[in-house]
Amino acid sequence: MYRPILPALVLALPLAGAIINGVGAFLWREDHRVARWVGPLAVGASFVVVAINFFAMKDSGTTAASVVSLWTWIAAGGLHVGVDLQFDRLSMVMMLIVTGVSTLIHIYSIGYMRGDPGFNRYFAYLNLFVFFMLVLVTAASFPLMFVGWEGVGLCSYLLIGFWYENEAYSNAGKKAFIVNRIGDFGFLVAMFIIYGIFGSLDFSQVLPAATGHLQYGDVWATLITLFLFLACMGKSAQIPLYVWLPDAMAGPTPVSALIHAATMVTAGVYLVARTSVLFALAPVSQAVVATVGAGTALFAATIATQQWDIKKVLAYSTISQLGYMFLAVGVGAFTAGIFHLMTHAFFKALLFLGAGAVIHSVEHAWHEAGRHGGDPNDMRNHGDLRRWMPVTWITMWSATLAISGVFPFAGFFSKDEVIWKSGVLGYPLLWGVALVAAFLTAGYMARLMALTFHGGENRTGEDARGHLHGAPLAMAVPLVVLGVLSLVGGWIQIPESLPLPHVNALEGWLDPVFEPAHHVMAAHGGAAATAAPLGGGELTWGLISTVVALAVVVWIFLAVVRRHYRTAAEAPEPTGLSLVLYRKWYVDELYDRLIVRPLMALWRGCWKIVDDGLIDGTVNRLASGARAVGWVGSQLQSGRLGAYLLLFMVGVLVILGTVAF
């Protein structure tokens, strides 16, 4: 029987780190030694505790959830919410990913953020983020998960706008927070409905009772899941609430790696996986989730092909890959979704960290050469960097092949699983979309690699070239670790149809969690097909996709490498379709026109008409009315003797009158 070992410590360690570093940001602002150790150690120690728990859970063979009650938060009438942590197989997987990748990124940050005046503050925020993310994945009830949900949103805002002196950066932070808020509204409404129907907000009471309270296709199930998906759309950057993520690249690159690739944005996928039984009961919502996911995957991929900023390419790539994850959980392949979440955490974090190394190097080179003003992110300012940054180059190729789904890298197994499942579970159109998006992915990643690391000519500048350098040790080690994981990470789930040893580790591990959902789907949906929509088995399509992906990579690579590119400062403006893609299909402008401006007009109206005119006006008019009445009364106080005599007589008459009558 598995009992969680020191469960509170898992959360307490990052929190303690956050507090220590937070205090340090005030008390020993210039001294970065404490944060350098406390930051990564807090998260690393948490990872160790999680790993111990993982092995304990594995050895005990428990499949049920173990809930640890820390204290009671809300006890009001019929509503009881406790600060309860749920250690089950799904949350264990998430905890491992979160703490593991976080530790690597914390170590990387020591190198990346060296010398930054906000070093201590950075680690405080980063530790705090890990704390909230852990709250999110270990919560045993919706409200507590919401606390984590909001908390990671807060840390995201703080970290995006980390260099807050720059107005554009802090605006990006605001944008992220505000767009997320729309999603949070969905989460709240879903909670209200859940409480109304189930009378409780604990997972242990809602999820097992779902089939009892709700019919298949029940309108309430649909509503709950649609509102939950609204929350996912915000947090995990799906259409239409994805617009904050590219702007979030304003934050330090390790932040982009941790929050906007590996962990926070995957919270939505986790939410759907956690409430899988509710989604299984609402086929309409499932279809919505899958369609939005596939659509987003394709849409974002198209934009990524024309971006010049290396981080923006990766940002749109993240949105696209998140679309894959939602496609998976939408069609009911929950394990596939979590699998892709895991492999994506590895290769996307690696890609971001590598990009960070490149940016760091170019910036340093320009600084040494005395050059200012120029975008170190722009790939047109890179070129042939493999000569100076070999470790980064190799590890990023590992990630590129993984994301493109080339065998035997991790992405091949997870992405293929997603595409295959969407094909056999009855979504042929989405299957096709996912395939196209996969090839686009291979394309833009090859372009990225070619522009940055190859090409035979370096565009950073004659004077700066000599100062380019490879990643320092603190940054290189995490790159290598993630590079290896990008290769072998997929080997925990190898399907039978491939002529390889069948490994069912992840699915076997997570099956008990998704069993209720699979049960519902099997009862109502029929069995899965055995062949893809266009015919052919898993092996066939696995071969096709890997070969085509590799071919695309080679083709685009060669095309890009042979072209001569000018630096960002001299490059011409894109035209035609390129321009539309470069401008992200003008979605931000569309939002501005359709939503932001009418709202601002409404607010201005409220201000001028309602607040100034009505409310202030009423108060002011009351005051002038009172003054007018006072004026009338003041006329009685003329001070003139004669008038007073008159009034005196009037009073006498009145008194006599009342006495007599």
Next chain:
Amino acid sequence: MTPTLIRVALLVSAALFAIGVTGALLRRNAIVVFLCVELMLNAVNLSLVAFSRLLGIDGQIIVFFVMAVAAAEAAVGLAIIIAAFRHYGDIDVDRFDMLKW
């Protein structure tokens, strides 16, 4: 003394009082206002005397006191008017608006 005459006396008193009131409200000259006040006092004296004819000597004693007080009041009041005249140059009742803040 027939009841009618007593009644007439009282009516006269009432009429004199009303005339005094009208005069006090009508005139602007402070001295004339004062005269009207004296008129009112006398009206009251008349009514007191008429009632004392019916009810006892006490009414007359009250009249005695009223006259004494009227004398004192006239003296002081006229002194005030003289002082006011010295200050303002005229004794128009409407002119005195210093009772306001």
Next chain:
Amino acid sequence: MTEFLFFLLSAAALLSAVFVVVSRNPVSSVMFLIVTLFSLAGLFVMLEAHFLAAVQVIVYAGAIMVLFLFVVMLLNLGHAELPDFRGAMARLLAGAFGIALAAFTAWTLLTGSDPLTASGGEAADPIQAALKARGAIGALAVPLFRTYLVPFEVTSLLLLVAIVGSMVLARKEAP
């Protein structure tokens, strides 16, 4: 005869009172008031208040009105150029109030209980006995110095205060 005299005196009082109010010249007002006071003195006599009639003439008409005349002359108000009646509005109001007051009191008097029967009938003439015993002055003096001693003494204090006050008020300011 008595009645005729009574009515004559009443009429004189009322008429001259009206003239007090209406006269332009303040001196005329004072004179008319003196006539009123004399008429009232006559009425007092007819109402068996002999001593008071005498006091009225001596003190009121003799001293107070003279004082008024002194002040009028001191302030040189004999030549009033501008009419010192108040405006039309005030006239209207004053007239209205005067009439209202008069009507009210008259109504009360005429519809109220008969003063004579209320007091015990015609036979009762409480003053006669006192007058017979002590004479006009004595009838007044005895209650004055017995029952009403305190008010008497206080009145003397009042007169002292009035003297001092009027001297202070009317004094020219020190240079």
